[in-house]
Amino acid sequence: MSDLWRLTGHEAHEGLRRRExxxxxxxxxxxxxxxxxxxxxxxxxxxxxxVALEQAREADAKYASGTATPLAxxxxxxxxxxxxxxxxxxxxxxxxxxxxxPYDSHVYEQLRRAGAVMVGKAxxxxxxxxxxxxxxxxxxxxxPWDISLVPGGSSGGSAAAVAAGEALVALGSDTGGSIRxxxxxxxxxxxxxxxxxxxxxxxVAFGSSLDQVGPIGRDVEDVAVMLDxxxxxxxxxxxxxxxxxxxxxxxxARGIEGMRIGVPKEYFVEGMEPGVRARIDESLRILExxxxxxxxxxxxxxxxxxxxxxxxxxxxxxASANLARYDGVKYGFSDRTGxxxxxxxxxxxxxxxxxxxxxxxxxxxxxxxAGYYDAYYVKAQKVRTxxxxxxxxxxxxxxxxxxxTAPTVAFPIGAKLDDPYAMYLNDIYTIPASVAGLPAIxxxxxxxxxxxxxxxxxxxFWQEGKLLQxxxxxxxxxxxANRVAEVGGSG
Amino acid sequence: MTSTVAIDFETVxxxxxxxxxxxxxxxxxxxxxxYSGAEPNTHVCPVCMGMPGVLPVINxxxxxxxxxxxxxxxxxxAGFSKFDRKNYPYPDLMKGYxxxxxxxxxxxxxxxxxxxPGEEPRRIGITRVHMEEDxxxxxxxxxxxxxxxxxxxxxxRSGTPLMExxxxxxxxxxxxxxxxxxRLRQILRYIGVSDANMEEGNFRCDANVSLRxxxxxxxxxxxxxxxxxxxxxxxxxxxxxQARQAEVLRSGGTIPQETRGWVDERSVTVSQRSKxxxxxxxxxxxxDLPPLRLSRDWVARVGAKLPELPAKRKERLLALxxxxxxxxxxxxxxxxxxxxxxxxxxxxxxxxAAKLAANWVLSEALRWSNVNAKDLDAxxxxxxxxxxxxxxxxxxxxxSQVAKDVFEAMAAxxxxxxEIVDEQGLGAISGADELTGIVRRVIASNEKAVADYRAGKExxxxxxxxxxxxxxxxxxxxxxxxxxxxxxxxx
Numbered sequence: 008m009s010d011l012w013r014l015t016g017h018e019a020h021e022g023l024r025r026r027e028x029x030x031x032x033x034x035x036x037x038x039x040x041x042x043x044x045x046x047x048x049x050x051x052x053x054x055x056x057x058v059a060l061e062q063a064r065e066a067d068a069k070y071a072s073g074t075a076t077p078l079a080x081x082x083x084x085x086x087x088x089x090x091x092x093x094x095x096x097x098x099x100x101x102x103x104x105x106x107x108x109p110y111d112s113h114v115y116e117q118l119r120r121a122g123a124v125m126v127g128k129a130x131x132x133x134x135x136x137x138x139x140x141x142x143x144x145x146x147x148x149x150x151p152w153d154i155s156l157v158p159g160g161s162s163g164g165s166a167a168a169v170a171a172g173e174a175l176v177a178l179g180s181d182t183g184g185s186i187r188x189x190x191x192x193x194x195x196x197x198x199x200x201x202x203x204x205x206x207x208x209x210x211v212a213f214g215s216s217l218d219q220v221g222p223i224g225r226d227v228e229d230v231a232v233m234l235d236x237x238x239x240x241x242x243x244x245x246x247x248x249x250x251x252x253x254x255x256x257x258x259x260a261r262g263i264e265g266m267r268i269g270v271p272k273e274y275f276v277e278g279m280e281p282g283v284r285a286r287i288d289e290s291l292r293i294l295e296x297x298x299x300x301x302x303x304x305x306x307x308x309x310x311x312x313x314x315x316x317x318x319x320x321x322x323x324x325x326a327s328a329n330l331a332r333y334d335g336v337k338y339g340f341s342d343r344t345g346x347x348x349x350x351x352x353x354x355x356x357x358x359x360x361x362x363x364x365x366x367x368x369x370x371x372x373x374x375x376x377a378g379y380y381d382a383y384y385v386k387a388q389k390v391r392t393x394x395x396x397x398x399x400x401x402x403x404x405x406x407x408x409x410x411x412t413a414p415t416v417a418f419p420i421g422a423k424l425d426d427p428y429a430m431y432l433n434d435i436y437t438i439p440a441s442v443a444g445l446p447a448i449x450x451x452x453x454x455x456x457x458x459x460x461x462x463x464x465x466x467x468f469w470q471e472g473k474l475l476q477x478x479x480x481x482x483x484x485x486x487x488a489n490r491v492a493e494v495g496g497s498g
Numbered sequence: 499m500t501s502t503v504a505i506d507f508e509t510v511x512x513x514x515x516x517x518x519x520x521x522x523x524x525x526x527x528x529x530x531x532x533y534s535g536a537e538p539n540t541h542v543c544p545v546c547m548g549m550p551g552v553l554p555v556i557n558x559x560x561x562x563x564x565x566x567x568x569x570x571x572x573x574x575x576a577g578f579s580k581f582d583r584k585n586y587p588y589p590d591l592m593k594g595y596x597x598x599x600x601x602x603x604x605x606x607x608x609x610x611x612x613x614x615p616g617e618e619p620r621r622i623g624i625t626r627v628h629m630e631e632d633x634x635x636x637x638x639x640x641x642x643x644x645x646x647x648x649x650x651x652x653x654x655r656s657g658t659p660l661m662e663x664x665x666x667x668x669x670x671x672x673x674x675x676x677x678x679x680x681r682l683r684q685i686l687r688y689i690g691v692s693d694a695n696m697e698e699g700n701f702r703c704d705a706n707v708s709l710r711x712x713x714x715x716x717x718x719x720x721x722x723x724x725x726x727x728x729x730x731x732x733x734x735x736x737x738x739x740q741a742r743q744a745e746v747l748r749s750g751g752t753i754p755q756e757t758r759g760w761v762d763e764r765s766v767t768v769s770q771r772s773k774x775x776x777x778x779x780x781x782x783x784x785x786d787l788p789p790l791r792l793s794r795d796w797v798a799r800v801g802a803k804l805p806e807l808p809a810k811r812k813e814r815l816l817a818l819x820x821x822x823x824x825x826x827x828x829x830x831x832x833x834x835x836x837x838x839x840x841x842x843x844x845x846x847x848x849x850x851a852a853k854l855a856a857n858w859v860l861s862e863a864l865r866w867s868n869v870n871a872k873d874l875d876a877x878x879x880x881x882x883x884x885x886x887x888x889x890x891x892x893x894x895x896x897x898s899q900v901a902k903d904v905f906e907a908m909a910a911x912x913x914x915x916x917e918i919v920d921e922q923g924l925g926a927i928s929g930a931d932e933l934t935g936i937v938r939r940v941i942a943s944n945e946k947a948v949a950d951y952r953a954g955k956e957x958x959x960x961x962x963x964x965x966x967x968x969x970x971x972x973x974x975x976x977x978x979x980x981x982x983x984x985x986x987x988x989x
Contacts, residue, residue, distance in 0.1 A: 212550075
């Protein structure tokens, strides 16, 4: 019973349902695992053991009364920009180091309703700005497969927790790849839903037109179960889709024979590691030969090369406004040593924000300034429309688009910290779908140099079902799913 | 002061009016707007406090109210508009930006007709009416023990729907500016979208003033004047400002573009901010709110809710044969105008009924209104009851002198006219048999007046009539009594 933390969420649910073990036992197993590996991994900013055990007891009552749904009693890591009432929510920033929210986010409400167990608040790049989780005010997270490497980011804590068995599943958030890239680096499955599929109410905002919460799990089924829990209309988010959501788990076992896959040729030119390329080539072969898809490697998406530039104008512009509320007056870190209100505000922001956040606030402020607005923000929005059109044209011919999730495997901690542009380039394959608001999923497709590699499936708007269907079939064919990193200690 | 100005320069005035809408809840959250007199920070929630992770949701009633305003001001209502973020740092702005509308307001290109008494009517253009949110309120205090200043924030007002009505620079005198404000407030109250009370801060006005030589086409440099808290203050500030600018210009100086504040106690404007210090608001589309689409049908339904507006009502009353003064006074407020219309209708659709109703509403009803500082919807005498009273006078069942007392008694008790007349025995005495005795008694006890009358002094007859009225407490029908006196004296 001591290694219950190795189970996937749906396996654990079966065990709980058959009363093979209790949710409290499951939670204790995970908390023990956290104690064991957290000093090396540092997946969490805050471990909420008391909350977890209480929620586990509530879940056991649900199983006893026969009212338990699939996530009841399942230990979840929650990215620390997801607002949780009464539980400190920092967004990885010193400026919110003591912020205890008075309300719950929509997604956390949904998790609670489902009876899930929150193990802790997962580490992340400050305000989700980063691709390595090194930009956390609370120290970096390590990749559980090799603790000298980054786990990816910004949802690096969430992905690492799931990979290391410090949670069975996790919630992350994705603005330009922040779920998919860490999922690829950590050998887990991560889904960025269609913009509007999951309510953003209670998600500390970074790039409001791009942010989306999504699930991370050790296999596709867990990701489908989590999406079923958090998706759906929320009247508190005006950008949330009012249409009823389908039952995503229903899509899993349908097979994908005859599915038309497009592979954008522009994505295979430079910067991709040979080992990653080999895994992607093999993945395409599996899709074509083993699963009966048609694969066309001549799809052209010429505008997507501009997606990175578009993203680095729009996201920082929105962030520059979103982060204006952190002034030390109302909540969070406040430096009051200055001799005036304005001085205190400046000192608060100077000391409260990290270097990457300041860089992006300045980028965004500049892009929106009088005289530059048309050249940057307006132009970026126009190109965003072009990128959308290209994707729409592609989806007239293909069911799904397949790309690598990231051009590299996990890189060493510190390797790209001094070169922001090299760091930004790591999101080159994930950003286009974000800019278009499309759903995309990263699924492990094998290893390169002993480290996990992820393949990305991009679908048309609202087609998470088709994505999960393909990802499930692919995962089964590859046979890499559901591996837990041992992190040295517990062999 | 003003007369010397008029010789050389023409004054050009445009007004920006901010109006709080009377919606039950705030613009972007469910908090109540009934915070007047409430403890600070009691009508607040995470949304209007700008907590991390919150999102705005549009208050549909506010959009209805602003559309009604636009229609009442002859504006085009946009089928497609959007919200924008206006960025500026200040502690009363909870998110660090204000949700407003920049380039696509809901209402554009309208007008309002005004007429300063004794002058020609003028049509003032309405550039736009847009929707935004109010800020929190800052309370500045001084610590009694240390003498140090500090500020408190009351967030109750934060997020209250605020409508900004921008006029064209079409006004030429301070009197026109005041008349514009009076007529604008009248319309807002008529359509029931705002209390529009300047002293209470739910109707605020900033003015743009410039001078140019008479006959010139180009505008002079404009100065924005703020801090005016009454119609009188607006008028006085504009009078001051046109004199100040004229003096600067006449002595060869130039007017710098700046913002000036009206200091009521000293009756002067003082410079607050120069053009160089003006904010770059870095407007950009609000990503948290989808664009607003108002269908023609929806706009038509809103338009159908508009009451008859004051200008139209006035025209209608003039057509009934009432004088300009009567029509203006009767249509001052919607309550008064509707009271008049109902009284008129109860009296019948005749010119005489129109005049009778006007006489009574303008005299007795308005006297009650002024004494009690309430509008006529609060008068305990309903229009039907007033009509009953008027008809009793018309039918000579009571005298008009008695009728005034009956009116008072009705207002005090809420009883009907007939009931009061019956209870207090106030019916008119018009029978000769009943009056003859009284007349004889008056003649017998007023020898001098009788002698004077017989000596040819006609006025003595009026004196004797007065005595009869006094004897009957005003109940004698004057015509009958006078005839009887004359007959008796002739014998």
